[in-house]
Amino acid sequence: MATHRLGIVMHGVTGRMGLNQHLRRSIAALRADGGVVLGNGDRVMPDPLLLGRDESKLAAIGAETGDAYTTDYDAAIGSSEHALFFDAATTLMRPDLLARAIAAGKHLYCEKPVAASLADARMVAAQAERAGVKAGVVMDKLFLPGLIKLAALVSEGFFGRILSVRIDFGYWVFTGEGAPSNRPSWNYRKRDGGGIIFDMMAHWRYVLDRLVAPIRSVVCLGATHVQERWDEAGARYAADADDAAYALLQLDGGIVAQVNSSWCTRVNRDDLAIFQIDGTEGSAVAGLTWCRTQSLVDTPRPVWNPDEPQAAVFRDQWTPYDPDGTYPNGFRAQWEQFIRHLYDAVPWPYTLREGVKGVELAEAALESSRRRAWVDLDRNGP
Ligand SMILES: NC(=O)c1ccc[n+]([C@@H]2O[C@H](COP(=O)([O-])OP(=O)(O)OC[C@H]3O[C@@H](n4cnc5c(N)ncnc54)[C@H](O)[C@@H]3O)[C@@H](O)[C@H]2O)c1
Numbered sequence: 001m002a003t004h005r006l007g008i009v010m011h012g013v014t015g016r017m018g019l020n021q022h023l024r025r026s027i028a029a030l031r032a033d034g035g036v037v038l039g040n041g042d043r044v045m046p047d048p049l050l051l052g053r054d055e056s057k058l059a060a061i062g063a064e065t066g067d068a069y070t071t072d073y074d075a076a077i078g079s080s081e082h083a084l085f086f087d088a089a090t091t092l093m094r095p096d097l098l099a100r101a102i103a104a105g106k107h108l109y110c111e112k113p114v115a116a117s118l119a120d121a122r123m124v125a126a127q128a129e130r131a132g133v134k135a136g137v138v139m140d141k142l143f144l145p146g147l148i149k150l151a152a153l154v155s156e157g158f159f160g161r162i163l164s165v166r167i168d169f170g171y172w173v174f175t176g177e178g179a180p181s182n183r184p185s186w187n188y189r190k191r192d193g194g195g196i197i198f199d200m201m202a203h204w205r206y207v208l209d210r211l212v213a214p215i216r217s218v219v220c221l222g223a224t225h226v227q228e229r230w231d232e233a234g235a236r237y238a239a240d241a242d243d244a245a246y247a248l249l250q251l252d253g254g255i256v257a258q259v260n261s262s263w264c265t266r267v268n269r270d271d272l273a274i275f276q277i278d279g280t281e282g283s284a285v286a287g288l289t290w291c292r293t294q295s296l297v298d299t300p301r302p303v304w305n306p307d308e309p310q311a312a313v314f315r316d317q318w319t320p321y322d323p324d325g326t327y328p329n330g331f332r333a334q335w336e337q338f339i340r341h342l343y344d345a346v347p348w349p350y351t352l353r354e355g356v357k358g359v360e361l362a363e364a365a366l367e368s369s370r371r372r373a374w375v376d377l378d379r380n381g382p
Helices: 016-032 055-065 073-078 091-103 118-131 145-156 196-211 330-343 352-371
Strands: 003-011 043-051 068-070 084-087 107-110 135-137 162-170 215-223 228-230 236-238 244-251 256-262 273-279 282-286 291-295
Touching (some): 003 330, 043 055, 118 352, 145 273
8 A cells, every 4th residue: 555645835833723723633643643544545644844924933833743844935835745735824815825826736725714805715716626726625613523413413304394593602702901812813803804704604604504504695793892902912902803793594495594603702501602403393402512402202391480480401301412423623534535535536525616605605794784684695606
């Protein structure tokens, strides 16, 4: 069995996602486990070149993982030793970097959103299609064990006719005053590509489209609840990007999704995100790893009686749904699929064009919030 070296230019590894999810938990972990096994038994060994602006940060990461690094963008993107370009840095640079990588004949893999505007996202997807390079976008939520379990219930027909979906996502993001914030400050500045609508709608598009039914329309109210925050250097700045989004979506088949995303809420649910599907034959609710069901026959008949304290413990009326299965880190699982797609003719559903749909929903939600109106998505795709 042969071992193939896959040179990957990795941009953005000094950031949260690039370092923790993509370099450490995916690429370095895959290498430590002997690479990615292909259909014919051959192995692919990823060989990253870490690319970024800050030589000292790159050197420290390179010392940890044993990877080469460079601050020379032209040389890295033009390198014939590296067939794949990966980007998990600021969204604002993404379309330009992807376009340069396409021009250099590289395959692409990148974080969401594909770009900070629909026009840019469409342009880069079209460039990749014209060039015939293989391209993928991270859709990590689909690889969460909780959502894998919900997807299994959907395909089993557990829900009967699906009526509605509720997604409740969020937690408190500290302002950064006095103690560091728990998210990067660019998330709260419009000019840096921040805002929860852009951030989260890119996820909710693929989650709902793939798990439940295609999204047709959105109405969304964005809010900037906290208008003053402190950055990584402790400096106060005006937080002008939306930090909460209250959305309703219409899906095919008359299905309604209520989707709340907030960085200004405190968690009083069983997980940082919960996903509930209600159907005629049953309902299920999932967190990141777990899933619980309540079928029609098990559905209690609650009695509304404000004169007595509630005796029912509603959460106890649900049954854990735990099919056998092992669930590797979702980012790593998607990397493995993408690497197999580069070598084997395995289908790859998470294309750049699919990523463009996330940007389409984000722009539609922003437009809805601005105009205080329902906005339809393009039925033919963006
Ligand atoms: N899939 C997910 O769940 C998920 C979660 C969070 C963020 N993201 C996406 O990942 C990307 C990075 O987000 P993050 O939370 O890791 O942010 P971060 O601030 O931790 O990292 C940003 C990275 O971009 C680099 N960068 C910023 N400006 C640059 C410039 N001018 N030139 C070169 N490099 C520059 C930084 O050095 C850093 O490496 C964003 O596109 C974001 O939308 C995805």
